[in-house]
Each structure stands twice: as structure tokens, then as C-alpha cells.
Amino acid sequence: MLDFAILGLLREQPRHGYELKRALGELGFWQVSFGSLYPALRRLEKQGSIVGARGNGRRRSYRLTPEGRAALAHMLEDPHDGEGSERGFQLRLAFLGYLEPDLRIRVLEGRRSALVEGLLTARRSFLGARGSRTLDRYRLALMERRVHATEADIAWLDDLIAGERSNATGT
Amino acid sequence: MLDFAILGLLREQPRHGYELKRALGELGFWQVSFGSLYPALRRLEKQGSIVGARGNGRRRSYRLTPEGRAALAHMLEDPHDGEGSERGFQLRLAFLGYLEPDLRIRVLEGRRSALVEGLLTARRSFLGARGSRTLDRYRLALMERRVHATEADIAWLDDLIAGERSNATGT
DNA sequence: TAAAGCATGTAAGAGGTTACATGATTGG
DNA sequence: CCAATCATGTAACCTCTTACATGCTTTA
Numbered sequence: 001m002l003d004f005a006i007l008g009l010l011r012e013q014p015r016h017g018y019e020l021k022r023a024l025g026e027l028g029f030w031q032v033s034f035g036s037l038y039p040a041l042r043r044l045e046k047q048g049s050i051v052g053a054r055g056n057g058r059r060r061s062y063r064l065t066p067e068g069r070a071a072l073a074h075m076l077e078d079p080h081d082g083e084g085s086e087r088g089f090q091l092r093l094a095f096l097g098y099l100e101p102d103l104r105i106r107v108l109e110g111r112r113s114a115l116v117e118g119l120l121t122a123r124r125s126f127l128g129a130r131g132s133r134t135l136d137r138y139r140l141a142l143m144e145r146r147v148h149a150t151e152a153d154i155a156w157l158d159d160l161i162a163g164e165r166s167n168a169t170g171t
Numbered sequence: 172m173l174d175f176a177i178l179g180l181l182r183e184q185p186r187h188g189y190e191l192k193r194a195l196g197e198l199g200f201w202q203v204s205f206g207s208l209y210p211a212l213r214r215l216e217k218q219g220s221i222v223g224a225r226g227n228g229r230r231r232s233y234r235l236t237p238e239g240r241a242a243l244a245h246m247l248e249d250p251h252d253g254e255g256s257e258r259g260f261q262l263r264l265a266f267l268g269y270l271e272p273d274l275r276i277r278v279l280e281g282r283r284s285a286l287v288e289g290l291l292t293a294r295r296s297f298l299g300a301r302g303s304r305t306l307d308r309y310r311l312a313l314m315e316r317r318v319h320a321t322e323a324d325i326a327w328l329d330d331l332i333a334g335e336r337s338n339a340t341g342t
Numbered sequence: 343t344a345a346a347g348c349a350t351g352t353a354a355g356a357g358g359t360t361a362c363a364t365g366a367t368t369g370g
Numbered sequence: 371c372c373a374a375t376c377a378t379g380t381a382a383c384c385t386c387t388t389a390c391a392t393g394c395t396t397t398a
Contacts, residue, residue: 002357018377026296027310028317036358038379058366058377090313097307125197136268137334139198142261145327146199152323156316163308173385189349207386209351229349229394 001088002032002040003049007064007072008095010050014063017041029090044068077103105164112157119150172259173203173211174220178235178243179266181221185234188212200261215239248274276335283328290321 009015009023017037024030041062044050049068052060064072076092076099089111096104126143129135135143180186180194192208195201212233215221220239223231235243247263247270260282267275297314300306306314 016377017379028293028296028314033359034378035360035380040357042379060378093309093313096309122199125199138264138267138331141327141331142264143199145324148327149320149323152320153316156312156319160309160312187349188351204387205350206352206388211385213351231350 003044004075005091007068010062010064011072011098014061016059016061027094029087108157108161115150115154122146122150175246176262178239181233181235182243182269185232187230187232198265200258279328279332286321286325293317293321
């Protein structure tokens with residue numbers, strides 16, 4: 001997961017560790033610690049996905065190798081996990097521009113299916129619990145929120161998918 | 172976090188491990204694995220927060236001790252973390268009914284502040300990125316969604332807080 | 343009586359965090 | 371020149387997951 005994020009960010013431009021941490025935080029979904037970031041950079045370098053070079057001062061600037069680029073492409077295509085988890089999908093989406101246009105829509109629709117399934121489960125629990133008065137108002141509120149949040153996410157995805165389609169046909 | 176969830180669920184009624192896993196899943200925010208659940212039960216028993224007894228068949232049914240009840244109360248009051256993380260707050264909310272009524276509103280407002288702060292950050296990144304055209308449409312969509320989702324969460328919390336207030340005054 | 347589901351448990355390891363240690367660079 | 375911030379790195383540990391092993395209980 002962290003490897004994926006690092007490769008994705010480096011595909012754009014070379015960066016050093018400190019900068020990667022900041023960029024990751026600005027993307028909005030990760031305040032990764034140095035204690036996991038630096039070892040990850042080492043690991044990726046040993047694998048040959050990135051190469052680091054000491055630049056001005058103490059900085060060690062990393063750039064993506066062709067192997068790293070291939071590894072990133074593989075992560076983007078492969079539905080290994082990524083789709084199930086929240087953060088995994090968000091990362092895939094952040095780098096979706098690096099995936100072939102005709103494959104992008106599949107990622108979005110995969111996520112949509114997962115959300116639709118989750119929505120059904122969430123609705124069932126909510127309606128069931130409301131009917132049998134099993135839960136207090138706080139847990140009911142939690143379940144209701146879950147239903148609404150998932151609905152909103154599906155609608156958002158539908159927008160993205162529609163945009164993707166009109167892009168594909170229109171151009 | 173897991174300990175908190177276990178204590179909260181056991182406060183209602185005694186349960187065995189398998190049942191705890193199901194209940195946790197039905198609450199909507201955790202598909203905990205047995206590999207972490209059973210060791211956690213052991214740990215809590217050693218601490219004296221719960222006691223387990225072999226019942227019919229192979230089941231080992233756990234119930235909360237007075238010490239466990241006190242530990243749960245402490246977790247509910249203490250803003251140790253819980254408020255910052257998504258799941259932490261959701262757990263607190265699920266068990267908020269076990270907290271003194273006059274303290275509940277403080278938990279809700281603590282979460283609200285955190286969300287408001289997050290919203291400001293999210294808005295700033297979004298507007299900044301949109302202005303400078305730094306990001307592609309996918310990352311922009313991600314940021315915009317984040318803003319909307321946070322706004323919706325704040326509105327939802329406001330409802331909960333309003334309900335809490337009318338409950339406090341009205342009764 | 344076999345299969346499906348209930349139920350508990352352990353070992354290994356993935357993937358992260360916190361705390362600590364170090365030193366360079368920049369700005370007041 | 372001193373403080374703040376930039377920058378890298380290590381060690382210890384925590385929490386949870388996966389994979390595996392075991393055996394009971396219900397039901398078709």
C-alpha cells in the first residue's frame with residue numbers, strides 16, 4: 001500500500017523522503033511516519049523499483065526506474081486488493097491517470113459494485129435493527145449515516161463514470 | 172481499540188468469541204479476525220476486565236467484571252485518542268449510551284471540532300489545487316469528495332448534538 | 343454419516359507507529 | 371549564533387491479519 005503510493009508519487013517527478021511524506025499528507029489520506037517511509041524507500045531501492053541519489057545537502061532524491069514504472073502499472077491493473085479497502089481505492093484513483101483510458105472505467109465500476117453490495121448489507125442491518133428495536137439511538141444513527149454515506153459515494157462514482165464515458169466517446 | 176469494542180459489547184450481555192466477531196461485524200465497522208480476537212480475550216481476562224466460563228459444548232462465554240466496567244467507563248470519558256480516528260469515534264458513539272448523559276455532548280462536540288478543522292484543511296487543499304491546476308481530475312475529484320463528505324458528517328453530528336440538547340432540557 | 347457451519351486456538355509475519363538519535367540548513 | 375525547520379535514519383514495539391490446526395454440533 002505504501003509502496004504503491006510512493007511509486008505513484010515518484011512517477012510524476014523525483015522526490016526525496018521528506019517531500020514524499022508531505023505530498024502524501026496533502027493528497028489527504030495518509031500521515032505516514034518516517035519510521036515506515038524510509039525503510040520502504042530502502043526496500044523499493046533494493047527491489048530496483050527506484051534509485052536514490054544524494055543531491056544538495058543531505059537530501060536523497062529518488063526517481064522511478066523502468067522496473068518501478070512497470071510495477072506501478074501492474075498494481076494499477078491488478079485488482080489484488082485496492083478495491084475493497086477505502087484507502088486502497090483512493091490511491092488507485094489518485095493514480096488512475098497513469099492507467100490506460102479504457103481500463104479506468106473498470107476500476108471505477110469494480111469499486112461501484114463493492115459499494116452497492118455494502119449498501120445492501122448496511123440497509124438490511126439498519127432496517128432490521130430499527131424494526132426490532134435492538135439498538136439505541138446512537139447505534140441507529142451510526143447505521144443510518146453509513147447508508148447515506150455509501151449512497152453519496154455511489155452517486156459520486158456515477159459522476160466519475162459518466163465523465164469517463166463521455167470522455168471516451170466524445171474524443 | 173479492539174479491547175474497547177469488546178468491553179462495550181460485553182457490557183450489554185455475556186457473549187462468546189464467535190458471537191463477538193459477528194456482533195462487531197454487524198455494528199458495521201470491523202471484520203475483526205479470530206487471530207486478534209481470541210488473544211485479546213485472553214489478555215482482557217488476565218487483566219481482570221472480563222471472566223470467561225466454559226458453557227455448553229466448546230463455548231467459552233465471557234462477561235464483564237466490575238473492573239472491566241470501570242475500564243470501559245474510563246475509555247469512554249478519556250479523550251485519549253478515539254476522537255481523532257474515524258473508527259475510534261464510531262466506537263465511542265456506539266457505546267455513548269453508557270456514558271453519563273451530561274458528558275455525551277462533549278464527546279460529540281470534540282469530534283465536531285476535529286471535523287471542522289479537517290474541513291478547513293481539505294477546502295484549502297482543494298481550492299489551492301484547483302487554482303494552480305496542479306492535479307488531474309481524479310485527484311481533484313478525490314479532494315472535492317473529501318470536502319463534501321466532511322460537510323455531511325458535520326451536519327449529521329449537528330443533528331445528533333441537537334437531539335442531545337433537546338433531550339437534556341426537555342426531560 | 344457426511345457436510346456445513348460453529349467454535350477456539352496458535353504461529354508467523356505484514357505493516358504500521360512512537361521514540362529516539364543525529365546532523366544540515368535557513369532565517370531572525 | 372541560536373532556534374526552528376529540514377532531513378535521514380534506527381530500534382522497539384503494537385495491532386492486526388493470514389494461514390493453519392483442531393474438534394464439536396447440527397442437519398440433510
